[in-house]
Amino acid sequence: MxxxxxxxxxxxxxxxxxxxxxxxxxxxxxxxxxxxxxxxxxxxxxxxxxxxxxxxxxxxxxxxxxxxxxxxxxxxxxxxxxxxxxxxxxxxxxxxxxxxxxxxxxxxxxxxxxxxxxxxxxxxxxxxxxxxxxxxxxxxxxxxxxxxxxxxxxxxxxxxxxxxxxxxxxxxxxxxxxxxxxxxxxHKEKAGYVLNSLLVPWLNSGMALVAGGYADPEAVDKTWMIGTGAPNGPFRALDVIGLTTPYNILANSEDPNGQALAKWLKSNYIDKGKLGVATGEGFYKYGA
Structure with missing residues (x-):
């Protein structure tokens, strides 16, 4: 064939x-x-x-x-x-x-x-x-x-x-x-494949720090960038991805912690039209 x-x-x-x-x-x-x-x-x-x-x-x-x-x-x-x-x-x-x-x-x-x-x-x-x-x-x-x-x-x-x-x-x-x-x-099915098996826990850990009141997005990103030499932290990455995708993943999670993060993301950002780079604002502001 x-x-x-x-x-x-x-x-x-x-x-x-x-x-x-x-x-x-x-x-x-x-x-x-x-x-x-x-x-x-x-x-x-x-x-x-x-x-x-x-x-x-x-x-x-x-x-x-x-x-x-x-x-x-x-x-x-x-x-x-x-x-x-x-x-x-x-x-x-x-x-x-x-x-x-x-x-x-x-x-x-x-x-x-x-x-x-x-x-x-x-x-x-x-x-x-x-x-x-x-x-x-x-x-x-x-x-x-x-x-x-x-x-x-x-x-x-x-x-x-x-x-x-x-x-x-x-x-x-x-x-x-x-x-x-x-x-x-x-070689066999794995939720998250390779990339997101590594990426999603990183993004969620960043959001948990902010949702829990431990630090703001800028501090989390700065810590990651200085500590690892990476060009961006989790919140810049989330803004590029767009907040709708991580919200859908979290909202459909069976993990209560994930569902709680989804509610936080929705009420503080998505409901306010802050969806990331595509809308000009997410965790950061973009454009003019």
């Missing part, structure tokens, strides 16, 4: 979804970006234009010659799910980190996508086994997780289930390489 991936649809055009779509298109693939309405797609177009500027600033190959701008213009935008996936070889799902929402989405995709289509979830923490039975094709389903700022921090964690076809797994590993990622092959 030869698996040829040329046409890729990315579901969700938030911070990471837009980056995945842009990097894939920049690497020469035919990309459609789907989101739920025209307002979301207008925001996506703005993100793609911003990514073109970021690639130029970071001196990505070809960016100085306008490749980023051409890439932004070439990505097809759609709010019609059936149209967006009707001829896809690979669908990368990057919608909010809510299990029921992902399960519902895969039930719809199972009916709309061609039988050949591979489904890949960019879920940060959820196991693919929790979604596979909703896909209608567990042998062609797996997780493909990217790190934020994909063109710079270019890992792609690949994690299947016991039912994932090894040839499908290898095809996705090869695809990750083809779009400039370093594939990280995970």
């Amino acid at each position: 030869t698996i040829d991936i040329r046409k890729v649809t990315v579901l969700g055009t938030g911070v990471l979804g837009s980056q995945i779509a842009f990097q894939t298109a920049y690497s020469g693939f035919d990309v459609t970006a789907y989101d739920i309405n025209d307002e979301a797609l207008t925001a996506a177009k703005g993100r793609f234009d911003g990514l073109a500027a970021a690639y130029r600033a970071d001196k990505m190959p070809g960016a100085a010659d306008g490749k980023g701008e051409k890439t932004a213009a070439a990505i097809a935008l759609s709010s019609d799910l059936a149209q967006a996936v009707h001829d896809a070889d690979l669908i990368i799902e990057a919608i909010p980190e809510v299990l029921s929402l992902k399960q519902d989405t895969y039930e719809k995709l199972a009916k709309l996508a061609p039988e050949r289509t591979i489904f890949a979830s960019n879920s940060s923490t959820l196991l693919p086994s929790a979604m596979k039975d909703f896909t209608g094709r567990p042998d062609r389903f797996l997780a493909l997780h990217f790190a934020n700022l994909v063109w710079k921090y270019n890992t792609a964690e690949v994690m299947g289930t016991p039912e994932t076809d090894p040839k499908v797994y290898q095809a996705v590993v090869d695809f990750a390489s083809a779009i400039g990622m370093v594939p990280i092959e995970i």
